[in-house]
Amino acid sequence: MSLIGVLTAGAGCGSGSFGSGSAGASETGAVESKATGDVGSEKFPVTEETDENAQSAETSEASTLQSDVSEERLTEGDSVYRGFRIDNVLHDQTEGDIHFHLYVPESYDGTQSYALFITLLGYQGLYFQGVGENIRTEEFAFEAQEYNNRMIIAAPQMNDWGETSADQTIALTRWLLSAYNIDTSRVYIEGYSGGGETLSRVLDKAPELYTAAMMCSSQWDGGYDRITEARTPVYFAVGEADEYYGPEPFRKAVQGIQEAYQEAGLSDEEINSLVKLDVKPSSYFSQGGVTNQHGGGGALFSHDKEMMSWLFSQVRG
Incomplete structure (x- = not known):
C-alpha cells in the first residue's frame, strides 16, 4: 500500500484531483513530486514540501482548495475487484480511518467533471465481516455504471450503521468532492437495509451535499427539517412484506416529509417530485425468483430500471 499526500489540484479543473487510477490499474509504490506523476497506467497528482519561493501563481488556486484536505492522507488499497480499488483508507483528523472501495472510469483525467455515486452497505457488509464484502454481496455499485459512464463510484465499508458511519460518509463525500x-449537480447516494439507516442520518446532517437519495428496505432514523430545507429528492422502496422492517417505517417517514413540505407551502406536484414511496407487492419478488423480500430486495432493486433511472436522472438546478 502507498501513502499519498492529497494536495494538488487537477490540471484544468476547479477542484483537487487525486485518483487511484483507471479501473484495474496496477498497484503503485509511494511517490512524492510537485507535479502529476505517472506510474505504469496510473496517473495521480502528488506533492512534496516546498518553500514559499518555489510556489508559482499557477498553484495559488490549488493552495486555497487544499486548506480543507491538506491535513488528510490516504492509503491506497493494493487489490482490485471488478474495477474497484479495494480498501482505500482516508485518514481523517476528525472522523478517524474511513475504509472505502473506489471506481474511477478509465476516461477520467480531471479535465471534465464527473458525477459521483456513493452506495452504503447492508447486512454482512460491515468492515469487520470481511474486507470488500459489501460490494461482493451487493450490485448497486456495478449496476450504476450502466446509467452514466462518466461517474466515480465509492462504496464505504463502515463498522456500524449509526452516527459514526453517517459522519464518516459525510467526511468521505466532502473529500471526494x-x-x-465532480459535477456537484450530480451527486447521488443510496443505502440498503442498515445502510439506509446510515443514509437517513446523513440526510439529517448534510442533505445539501447530495442531488438525490434512494432508501431501500430500511427505516428512517433522522429528522425531517434538514432534508426538507435542502429539498433533496428521496426515493423509498420496500417490500410489502419485508421480513425485517416492514413498510410502516417508510410510510411514516414519507408522511413526515410530506407534511413538512406542506407546511413550507409546496404544491402536491412539487412534493411528489421530491419524495416517492414505492411499496413493492409480493408478486414483484416472486417474479424475480426471490422468496425473502428483505434479503431479495438488495438483489432486485439494483436491477430495477425504474428505480435506478429515477435516481440517476435527477439533476440539481
Missing part, C-alpha cells in the same frame, strides 16, 4: 473534479 475536493479530490476529484
